[in-house]
Amino acid sequence: MNKQFKRTTVTSALPYANGPVHIGHLAGVYVPADIYVRYLRLKGRPVLFIGGSDEHGVPVTIRARKEGISVQQVVDRYHTLIKDSFEKFGISFDIYSRTTSATHHKLASDFFRKLYDEGKFVEKVSEQFYDEQTQHFLTDRNIRGECPRCHAADAYGDQCEKCGATLSPEELINPYNAETGNPLVRKATKHWYLPLDQYQNWLEHWILDEHKEWRPNVYGQCKSWLDSGLHPRAVTRDLDWGIPVPVEGAEGKVLYVWFDAPIGYISNTKELCDAHPELGSWETWWKDPDTRLVHFIGKDNIVFHCIVFPAMLKAHGDYILPDNVPSNEFLNLEGNKISTSKNYAVWLHEYLQEIPGRQDELRYVLTANAPETKDNDFTWADYQARCNNELVAVYGNFVNRALQLTQKYYDGVVPECGELTDFDSATFGEFAGIKMRLEELLENFKFRDAQKEAMNLARIGNKYIADSEPWKLIKTDPERVKTIIYISLQLTANLAIAFEPFLPFSSKRLRNMIGMEQFNWEQLGS
DSSP, X not given: OOSOOSEEEEEEOOOBTTSOOBHHHIIIIIHHHHHHHXXXXXXXXXXXXXXXXXXOSXXXXXXXXXXXXXXXXXXXXXXXHHHHHHHHHTOOXXXXXXXXXXXXXXXXXXXXXXXXHXXXXXXXXXXXXXXXXTXXXXXXXXXXXXXXXXXXXXXXXXXXXXXXXXXXXXGSEEXXXXXXXXXXXXXXXXXXXXXXXXGHHHHIIIIIITOTTSOHHHHHHHHHHHHHOOOOEEOEEEOSXXXXXXXXXXXXXXXXXXXXXXXXXXXXXXXXXXXXXXXXXXXXXXXXXXXXXXXXXXXXXXXXXXXXXXXXXXXXXXXXXXXXOOEEOOEEETTBOOBTTTTBXXXXXXXXXXXXXXXXXXXXXXXXXXXXXXXXXXXXXXXXXXXXXXXXXXXXXXXXXXHHHHHHXXXXXXXXXXXXXXXXXXXXHHHHHHHHHHHHHHHTTOHHHHHHHHXXXXXXXXXXXXXXXXXXXXXXXXXXXXXXXXXXXHHHHHXXXXXXXXXXXXXHHHHHHTTOOOOOGGGTTO
């Protein structure tokens, strides 16, 4: 990052309100985003952390029909569950709103209408698959049929899971509605398209030339898409759930969920700033060139946040563009892919219920195993090992020793520091250097390595106490013990600051133990 920005808008991918959040979501998006935001706040930098539920699209309508309830009831249930889970887990959003809000509906409609009025869309009539019995057009994923390659009977309209072939619905033999089993016909319908091909040259320059610092997985996926050539993408669809297309003659059509969802970042910011004028205008956080925009997403959302959404913002003309999009790869569970449809996951709300008060353990393990450069694996054996061998044996052991010795020798009162030895000065130098390394790693979104550096403070502390042996010196050189305990407590205070972005619950308890009411990042290393 060469430019110095005045403020930062941080967004995290909007979880879909069709089910709860699991550890794959946490490791891929929400824990790293929260670490970064907490770090910026500690640094005293103006930042807004924007989140919310994505509540439109087809899957929620299918779930509602299966359960015999309204779509609004479905999204209300999961929005509440997700928001509550995030709060209890310590994901420190400034706002967590939703795409069914009145603010979002108006802003998304206005966004579409501006592009429509300026002729930024292309109108096209095409034939799409239609279920005459339910009177619904279907998405590719909700169409099934016989695979033309391996002849599996239940291939999806976009992929055959048996042979792995990438398909289009038109290729399927005897296509049918995956939900009802009804046969399908093709029916003409008109939609509006964002002509991504017109932004090809601009995107190639903006991404491939100007953002070579993006993570290799992000840069590589963007380059692959650009090399293949971009095509117009529909921004509307035939559906009765969503934001109505604000154009005369577009009855029965809504904004495509991929178009309306990222605008949710903007509308949620507006909702926040309207309620808190002290934060300034929402437009400052989205239109001022001195604002840095950072998207935290999973790898399945790279194209939408690096190609499609920037093209939308460019077409609109008033908005800033993302400066970085630190996307993680996927987290597997015990060697297998996490599957929401098969209920194969560790769900956040269940973890919080079944293992209460242990948020930091999961945050620590997910960060230690963060899939920053490649898919990684979560196992309960590794979870147990890291908790026992690192959180307890390193972090907990040092804090316990430092506080127990203070209580034992000085009744819990911080002793005065005497004359420093070369060993003391070298120890101070070690943890002063960690601050600089932590900053470099956090600024570059290397959270896994940053957490390792934070843990090194505890290792320095354990070694310092073990080598100093105050329990041997307390009778022969009590003045020396005062200095040892003083330095140990300084290290403890540093540990509380360094781990605030990673282990916020533990850091708060530790600060309470040592009476550390005020703290900021600049105190780290002193």
